[in-house]
Amino acid sequence: MEEKKLPRREREKLAQRQEMLAAALELFSKKGYRNVSMHEIAEKAEFAIGTLYKFFTNKEDLYKALILEQFYKFHQALTKAIEEPGDEIQRLRNYIQAKGEVFRANVSMIRLYFAETHGARYNVMAGFDSEIRERRSEFMQTLASIFETGMKRKRFRKIADPYHLAVTLDSITNAFLFLWLDEPERHPYPEDPDTILNILFKGLLDQ
Amino acid sequence: MEEKKLPRREREKLAQRQEMLAAALELFSKKGYRNVSMHEIAEKAEFAIGTLYKFFTNKEDLYKALILEQFYKFHQALTKAIEEPGDEIQRLRNYIQAKGEVFRANVSMIRLYFAETHGARYNVMAGFDSEIRERRSEFMQTLASIFETGMKRKRFRKIADPYHLAVTLDSITNAFLFLWLDEPERHPYPEDPDTILNILFKGLLDQ
Amino acid sequence: MEEKKLPRREREKLAQRQEMLAAALELFSKKGYRNVSMHEIAEKAEFAIGTLYKFFTNKEDLYKALILEQFYKFHQALTKAIEEPGDEIQRLRNYIQAKGEVFRANVSMIRLYFAETHGARYNVMAGFDSEIRERRSEFMQTLASIFETGMKRKRFRKIADPYHLAVTLDSITNAFLFLWLDEPERHPYPEDPDTILNILFKGLLDQ
Amino acid sequence: MEEKKLPRREREKLAQRQEMLAAALELFSKKGYRNVSMHEIAEKAEFAIGTLYKFFTNKEDLYKALILEQFYKFHQALTKAIEEPGDEIQRLRNYIQAKGEVFRANVSMIRLYFAETHGARYNVMAGFDSEIRERRSEFMQTLASIFETGMKRKRFRKIADPYHLAVTLDSITNAFLFLWLDEPERHPYPEDPDTILNILFKGLLDQ
DNA sequence: CATGAATGAGTCTTCATTCAT
DNA sequence: GATGAATGAAGACTCATTCAT
Numbered sequence: 091m092e093e094k095k096l097p098r099r100e101r102e103k104l105a106q107r108q109e110m111l112a113a114a115l116e117l118f119s120k121k122g123y124r125n126v127s128m129h130e131i132a133e134k135a136e137f138a139i140g141t142l143y144k145f146f147t148n149k150e151d152l153y154k155a156l157i158l159e160q161f162y163k164f165h166q167a168l169t170k171a172i173e174e175p176g177d178e179i180q181r182l183r184n185y186i187q188a189k190g191e192v193f194r195a196n197v198s199m200i201r202l203y204f205a206e207t208h209g210a211r212y213n214v215m216a217g218f219d220s221e222i223r224e225r226r227s228e229f230m231q232t233l234a235s236i237f238e239t240g241m242k243r244k245r246f247r248k249i250a251d252p253y254h255l256a257v258t259l260d261s262i263t264n265a266f267l268f269l270w271l272d273e274p275e276r277h278p279y280p281e282d283p284d285t286i287l288n289i290l291f292k293g294l295l296d297q
Numbered sequence: 298m299e300e301k302k303l304p305r306r307e308r309e310k311l312a313q314r315q316e317m318l319a320a321a322l323e324l325f326s327k328k329g330y331r332n333v334s335m336h337e338i339a340e341k342a343e344f345a346i347g348t349l350y351k352f353f354t355n356k357e358d359l360y361k362a363l364i365l366e367q368f369y370k371f372h373q374a375l376t377k378a379i380e381e382p383g384d385e386i387q388r389l390r391n392y393i394q395a396k397g398e399v400f401r402a403n404v405s406m407i408r409l410y411f412a413e414t415h416g417a418r419y420n421v422m423a424g425f426d427s428e429i430r431e432r433r434s435e436f437m438q439t440l441a442s443i444f445e446t447g448m449k450r451k452r453f454r455k456i457a458d459p460y461h462l463a464v465t466l467d468s469i470t471n472a473f474l475f476l477w478l479d480e481p482e483r484h485p486y487p488e489d490p491d492t493i494l495n496i497l498f499k500g501l502l503d504q
Numbered sequence: 505m506e507e508k509k510l511p512r513r514e515r516e517k518l519a520q521r522q523e524m525l526a527a528a529l530e531l532f533s534k535k536g537y538r539n540v541s542m543h544e545i546a547e548k549a550e551f552a553i554g555t556l557y558k559f560f561t562n563k564e565d566l567y568k569a570l571i572l573e574q575f576y577k578f579h580q581a582l583t584k585a586i587e588e589p590g591d592e593i594q595r596l597r598n599y600i601q602a603k604g605e606v607f608r609a610n611v612s613m614i615r616l617y618f619a620e621t622h623g624a625r626y627n628v629m630a631g632f633d634s635e636i637r638e639r640r641s642e643f644m645q646t647l648a649s650i651f652e653t654g655m656k657r658k659r660f661r662k663i664a665d666p667y668h669l670a671v672t673l674d675s676i677t678n679a680f681l682f683l684w685l686d687e688p689e690r691h692p693y694p695e696d697p698d699t700i701l702n703i704l705f706k707g708l709l710d711q
Numbered sequence: 712m713e714e715k716k717l718p719r720r721e722r723e724k725l726a727q728r729q730e731m732l733a734a735a736l737e738l739f740s741k742k743g744y745r746n747v748s749m750h751e752i753a754e755k756a757e758f759a760i761g762t763l764y765k766f767f768t769n770k771e772d773l774y775k776a777l778i779l780e781q782f783y784k785f786h787q788a789l790t791k792a793i794e795e796p797g798d799e800i801q802r803l804r805n806y807i808q809a810k811g812e813v814f815r816a817n818v819s820m821i822r823l824y825f826a827e828t829h830g831a832r833y834n835v836m837a838g839f840d841s842e843i844r845e846r847r848s849e850f851m852q853t854l855a856s857i858f859e860t861g862m863k864r865k866r867f868r869k870i871a872d873p874y875h876l877a878v879t880l881d882s883i884t885n886a887f888l889f890l891w892l893d894e895p896e897r898h899p900y901p902e903d904p905d906t907i908l909n910i911l912f913k914g915l916l917d918q
Numbered sequence: 919c920a921t922g923a924a925t926g927a928g929t930c931t932t933c934a935t936t937c938a939t
Numbered sequence: 940g941a942t943g944a945a946t947g948a949a950g951a952c953t954c955a956t957t958c959a960t
Contacts, residue, residue, distance in 0.1 A: 293500020
């Protein structure tokens with residue numbers, strides 16, 4: 091709705107920017123930062139190279155803008171899912187489902203996301219690296235707090251450190267996403283979040 | 298003992314190769330595939346660039362050799378740990394411990410390992426990518442079989458698909474490794490494997 | 505007075521043109537032809553780039569217009585000084601003084617002037633180069649004629665070719681200007697023109 | 712003689728470097744720093760662009776090396792000429808003659824020399840600019856000292872500040888060089904140094 | 919008529935790879 | 940057999956110029 095109020099020129103600019111970022115996202119995610127040339131991006135976005143540089147001062151800047159934007163969108167969605175009303179269990183279900191939805195809708199983002207959060211972060215400037223780390227850390231804290239509250243309310247047994255549980259849940263969902271990415275047919279991301287949650291909830295051993 | 302049988306010439310060659318790979322490993326893991334030049338590797342290994350090319354036909358080939366070798370070593374060690382005599386629980390403990398040991402001894406390998414298994418696999422030729430995937434898949438199967446056998450023997454409750462459990466355990470240990478890598482002081486990789494295993498064993502909810 | 509007769513529209517145009525040239529002069533003289541961009545000039549002059557191109561067909565054209573205009577102004581002033589009534593000596597004094605005044609009032613012009621008359625004339629199109637050369641040559645002839653007349657009238661001794669003397673006087677004043685430009689405090693351009701003239705007048709050796 | 716002792720490899724390297732510098736000199740002097748591309752230089756010198764970069768880390772470095780080397784050679788020759796045994800007059804003659812010889816043998820250097828000493832010094836890094844200025848200033852001092860000594864020994868009349876006289880002589884010789892450069896036929900650089908010196912020696916006015 | 923967004927040729931520079939010694 | 944000098948394709952980025960609005 092706010093967009094409607096923007097002057098036409100501005101709207102066009104924004105649309106162009108989005109096209110550039112979309113082209114960049116697809117290429118970066120498919121081939122990696124260093125294997126994509128600015129010309130390639132410009133061509134895919136159907137702009138002249140100079141135009142690309144009007145929007146982003148350099149390749150790094152473009153990459154950072156892309157990653158930061160995607161991360162923001164992504165964490166936004168997940169945080170919202172977590173903070174939905176409901177008890178702890180429901181929130182975890184929301185998280186798992188939201189994660190599936192977000193990534194299914196942004197498949198090409200997955201590889202980039204993991205490249206930046208788990209992989210080799212030597213591509214790009216130091217400053218933004220720490221920004222990502224921090225944002226991720228914040229989010230993990232939020233996730234941990236669910237486990238913590240759950241334990242306080244005696245809904246969860248104290249089987250492990252809440253932060254560890256958060257990291258665990260995050261990594262399990264990631265693993266499922268990866269399975270799906272590699273072999274979508276054989277390993278669909280579970281429709282039912284409990285497929286994942288049960289692993290944490292039930293316990294392999296009899297108590 | 299096998300080495301003793303090799304003619305001196307051969308032994309020397311092998312040693313040279315190892316030095317090259319060691320230099321490459323350190324550089325690749327620190328700076329990423331594209332940010333390391335062949336000259337850099339040659340210099341670090343104290344060989345002429347031409348000599349490097351005598352051993353590896355091109356950069357890609359060198360990288361593939363490095364990764365494959367490391368993966369082999371790595372999976373070798375983990376498979377051995379898993380197949381140690383003992384019940385299923387003990388085997389899982391072995392796995393967790395071995396994984397910690399292997400990576401602690403090859404810190405620089407971690408980033409590369411994850412870059413290749415979880416992250417951006419766009420660096421290098423397609424062929425070898427699938428080779429890695431396959432080897433990893435095989436290993437995951439082995440891990441899954443432990444859970445499966447455990448279930449059959451009624452040692453484990455059937456809370457989830459064994460393959461999913463394998464993937465889960467793998468991803469949790471990876472997550473712990475990452476925590477340790479980022480902040481070794483704050484997040485040491487657990488001495489006691491049960492710190493990790495309990496998450497799978499105990500279950501958050503009362504049964 | 506002539507300006508008053510021009511229609512308003514024309515007067516405005518001329519004023520705009522002057523602003524553009526002024527901006528260009530400052531930038532070119534500070535950074536050199538190739539290190540100044542048309543955008544820079546447009547911005548400094550507070551016009552759109554397109555408008556700049558309405559006035560000057562291209563960068564070269566702008567540069568030529570600027571140089572030619574400045575040279576015209578400059579030679580105009582010097583010629584006037586030379587042709588002032590008075591004997592030969594007085595005229596030379598006028599020349600030296602006028603040169604100091606003109607350049608003091610157009611400091612940023614000096615570098616450009618010398619770049620074009622003595623330095624590297626590779627910046628711009630051939631045609632205009634010769635135009636400058638010719639104008640300069642003409643002026644030198646005028647200067648030479650003073651020495652020549654002076655000799656005919658027995659006011660000057662015939663110590664050298666009049667044209668050489670003209671070139672000499674020109675180059676000495678230039679040298680003083682350069683000294684001043686580099687270290688204004690230590691090497692002021694002489695108030696008294698005889699500081700310079702005496703070098704020509706007196707002779708190092710006893711006769 | 713020393714060169715004969717250099718290992719062949721070294722000699723070749725030096726020769727290559729000289730070829731590169733020669734190509735660069737010719738191009739820079741004809742077209743100016745910014746109007747010459749590294750590819751152009753490489754091509755003229757008949758080397759691959761990469762080879763050029765093995766010898767000079769970047770364009771600026773190449774330019775600086777070129778200028779500094781030429782200046783060194785140039786000032787070397789002039790200083791030697793000045794310090795030759797003989798009285799002050801003879802030394803000035805030597806200077807004028809040497810200057811003519813040096814520049815006649817390095818015609819393409821003249822434009823560059825003046826571009827850097829008198830013209831627009833915005834091309835290249837600050838540091839080396841001051842180095843040139845200093846070297847020039849030193850030389851001017853040496854030249855001035857001849858006039859000073861001459862005055863002390865009563866050989867020269869004290870018609871002006873010695874430093875001013877040095878600057879004057881320098882600028883007159885430059886002017887003659889320029890005349891020659893523009894129209895070699897019409898304005899040859901004087902064979903007889905007294906053509907120039909007389910201007911300083913004799914004095915236009917009767918004493 | 920002014921504007922400034924868009925263009926793309928051209929520049930510097932890097933680095934994988936080859937091959938003569 | 941080892942060496943490392945030489946190569947040149949490819950990539951990031953700039954800026955003069957055009958033209959639709």
